[in-house]
Amino acid sequence: MKTPVRAAFDAMEYPTVVVVGGGFAGLKLIHRLAGKPFKVILLDKNNYHCFQPLLYQVATGSLGADNIAYPFRRSVGPMPNVIYRMAEVLRVVPGENRVETDHGDFRYDHLVLATGTVTNFFGNGRIAHESMQLKSIGQALDIRSDFLQEFEAALYLEDEQAQRQRLNFVVVGGGPSGVELAGALAEIRKTILKHEFREVDNRRMQIHLVDSNHAVLANFSPKAQGLALRFLKDLGVNVILDTLVTGYDGETVTFKDGSTMQSTTVIWTAGVKGKPIPGLEAAVEERPARYRVDAFNRVEGTANIYAIGDIALDRSDPNWPKGHPQVAPVAIQQATHLARNLLRRDASPWQPFEYRDKGSMATIGRYKAVVDLGKLRFGGPIAWFMWLFVHLMSIVGFRSRVMVLTHWAWKYLSWKNTIRLIIRPYVRREYAVQQAEERADPVHS
Numbered sequence: 001m002k003t004p005v006r007a008a009f010d011a012m013e014y015p016t017v018v019v020v021g022g023g024f025a026g027l028k029l030i031h032r033l034a035g036k037p038f039k040v041i042l043l044d045k046n047n048y049h050c051f052q053p054l055l056y057q058v059a060t061g062s063l064g065a066d067n068i069a070y071p072f073r074r075s076v077g078p079m080p081n082v083i084y085r086m087a088e089v090l091r092v093v094p095g096e097n098r099v100e101t102d103h104g105d106f107r108y109d110h111l112v113l114a115t116g117t118v119t120n121f122f123g124n125g126r127i128a129h130e131s132m133q134l135k136s137i138g139q140a141l142d143i144r145s146d147f148l149q150e151f152e153a154a155l156y157l158e159d160e161q162a163q164r165q166r167l168n169f170v171v172v173g174g175g176p177s178g179v180e181l182a183g184a185l186a187e188i189r190k191t192i193l194k195h196e197f198r199e200v201d202n203r204r205m206q207i208h209l210v211d212s213n214h215a216v217l218a219n220f221s222p223k224a225q226g227l228a229l230r231f232l233k234d235l236g237v238n239v240i241l242d243t244l245v246t247g248y249d250g251e252t253v254t255f256k257d258g259s260t261m262q263s264t265t266v267i268w269t270a271g272v273k274g275k276p277i278p279g280l281e282a283a284v285e286e287r288p289a290r291y292r293v294d295a296f297n298r299v300e301g302t303a304n305i306y307a308i309g310d311i312a313l314d315r316s317d318p319n320w321p322k323g324h325p326q327v328a329p330v331a332i333q334q335a336t337h338l339a340r341n342l343l344r345r346d347a348s349p350w351q352p353f354e355y356r357d358k359g360s361m362a363t364i365g366r367y368k369a370v371v372d373l374g375k376l377r378f379g380g381p382i383a384w385f386m387w388l389f390v391h392l393m394s395i396v397g398f399r400s401r402v403m404v405l406t407h408w409a410w411k412y413l414s415w416k417n418t419i420r421l422i423i424r425p426y427v428r429r430e431y432a433v434q435q436a437e438e439r440a441d442p443v444h445s
């Protein structure tokens with residue numbers, strides 16, 4: 001027998017909106033549709049929303065996983081017209097207004113795809129297997145375990161060369177994620193390694209940031225790029241530009257010019273791509289695997305399917321002919337805009353989406369950040385405080401905000417990253433084993 005809550009939901013005579021993915025876009029959309037004349041079903045394979053911009057702080061032990069994740073049930077709890085199901089959507093069947101998931105089918109009147117992106121290894125399966133990623137909380141925790149394990153392992157090595165190889169960290173990709181991660185690792189060398197692993201000479205830890213562009217932060221202003229480069233160099237990060245990584249076998253990184261570097265830790269932040277759900281192939285732009293949408297975020301060739309956030313490619317905005325940047329503000333604004341359009345009365349025409357670019361920022365170590373804000377371009381401690389404030393206010397949940405502020409205050413006053421626990425040791429699987437698993441289960445691999 002249905003519970004009264006479920007019976008009330010089912011009895012609502014509203015159109016059903018199925019939202020796939022509760023990232024920045026999906027979560028904003030359900031908030032905008034809460035209490036409105038729709039039955040909303042949120043589907044996500046995880047039971048939490050993840051605040052990806054602070055993943056690198058989880059990876060480097062500054063924040064705990066629960067500081068940047070927020071359970072969907074807490075969000076939908078007070079929303080009578082919204083329910084959440086933990087499910088991975090495996091196929092869209094547009095002709096039947098139905099999605100198939102690993103927990104059965106769901107029917108929709110409107111379908112909204114907000115599935116975000118995965119790491120892009122540009123087809124290099126070996127690099128994908130051997131290197132680490134920073135797209136999910138699980139991956140951030142792997143990085144945290146890995147660098148602590150490398151430090152512990154280095155203590156057992158007598159040979160200086162072997163120790164250096166263990167402590168050689170290569171971050172590939174000089175976008176905001178790579179820059180922020182490299183800066184945080186450099187801080188760790190100055191603080192944790194120096195003070196808590198005293199038997200190791202901390203100068204043996206090297207952090208290399210590699211990018212194929214001629215500058216870091218390719219989408220920022222030249223001023224911000226220059227400042228970021230200076231801040232990284234001040235922290236002792238070896239920035240290698242105009243250099244393409246072409247291979248990595250778990251021990252040796254190979255560059256396009258044939259040169260190599262020894263490292264047991266490569267973290268790949270060099271790009272993202274969509275992972276479109278089967279069923280809408282005709283609307284998928286192969287590179288970088290996003291759904292082509294019109295100015296109303298409607299997926300090409302469909303009448304009632306929308307894509308928002310990183311997975312959507314809208315080339316109709318004259319200011320963004322190659323599509324909008326894959327950043328949180330685009331996802332949030334598209335969700336807000338789509339909700340507004342869905343809520344319009346039948347006669348009122350839908351309005352096209354226009355992105356309001358509020359600027360970009362990235363932080364580099366302690367007290368340093370760069371900000372591009374319209375014509376204002378600056379860096380240093382004021383930019384860092386701005387970065388701090390904006391990120392703090394964007395985190396979902398009051399408790400999380402207080403916890404993050406407390407962690408940061410402690411960290412910045414005492415230099416102590418608080419969370420240096422190897423709870424779940426990182427074990428890299430054999431390449432051959434992973435290949436076999438992928439062949440057996442291509443959908444989930």
Ligand SMILES: Cc1cc2nc3c(=O)[nH]c(=O)nc-3n(C[C@H](O)[C@H](O)[C@H](O)COP(=O)(O)OP(=O)(O)OC[C@H]3O[C@@H](n4cnc5c(N)ncnc54)[C@H](O)[C@@H]3O)c2cc1C
Nearest residue numbers: 021023024025044045052053089115116309310326327328
């Ligand atoms: C390390 C890092 C740092 C970043 N820093 C910044 C920053 O400083 N500023 C900024 O603006 N942006 C930043 N970004 C980018 C920003 O996080 C993304 O633009 C944003 O998350 C996109 O939101 P979204 O809702 O489209 O997708 P996401 O937030 O990725 O959410 C997608 C959701 O879909 C779910 N999902 C995926 N596939 C399925 C499926 N088949 N079935 C069910 N559920 C599914 C996932 O579990 C996830 O919850 C960063 C990203 C990363 C990885």
